[in-house]
Amino acid sequence: MGVFSLRAQSGAEASRVIKSNPIHIAVVDLGLPLEQKAPETEPVPELEEGGPRLLELLARLSEPPPVVAIKRSRTSRDDRRDMGEALRLGAFAVIDRPRDMNDLNVMLEVLRRVLERHYRGKWPG
Numbered sequence: 095m096g097v098f099s100l101r102a103q104s105g106a107e108a109s110r111v112i113k114s115n116p117i118h119i120a121v122v123d124l125g126l127p128l129e130q131k132a133p134e135t136e137p138v139p140e141l142e143e144g145g146p147r148l149l150e151l152l153a154r155l156s157e158p159p160p161v162v163a164i165k166r167s168r169t170s171r172d173d174r175r176d177m178g179e180a181l182r183l184g185a186f187a188v189i190d191r192p193r194d195m196n197d198l199n200v201m202l203e204v205l206r207r208v209l210e211r212h213y214r215g216k217w218p219g
Contacts, residue, residue: 105144125166
């Protein structure tokens with residue numbers, strides 16, 4: 095079908111992927127770190143901003159792709175703030191992190207709606 099999936103482990107890596115590939119739909123984990131860190135190090139709050147910064151980068155593209163944002167696992171107050179920020183930056187949808195088959199079906203339904211609404215039912219190509 096001509097569908098390619100590209101993956102990044104940090105906001106910096108995602109930025110490089112975006113600059114070198116056409117992006118038709120972006121699925122952005124709001125918990126994505128800005129930089130990749132060593133597994134044994136403690137989380138550093140200023141490095142945990144890769145997801146929101148990636149949303150800003152995508153929104154500034156000449157042709158921003160539809161974005162599905164994945165919420166971080168945090169408090170409901172933080173969830174609301176993340177959701178509001180993602181929608182303000184143009185996210186098509188904000189969903190919970192998929193954990194089981196039902197959640198995966200939600201993700202697939204959101205992607206189907208993106209294709210239907212944004213690309214009129216046909217994969218861009």
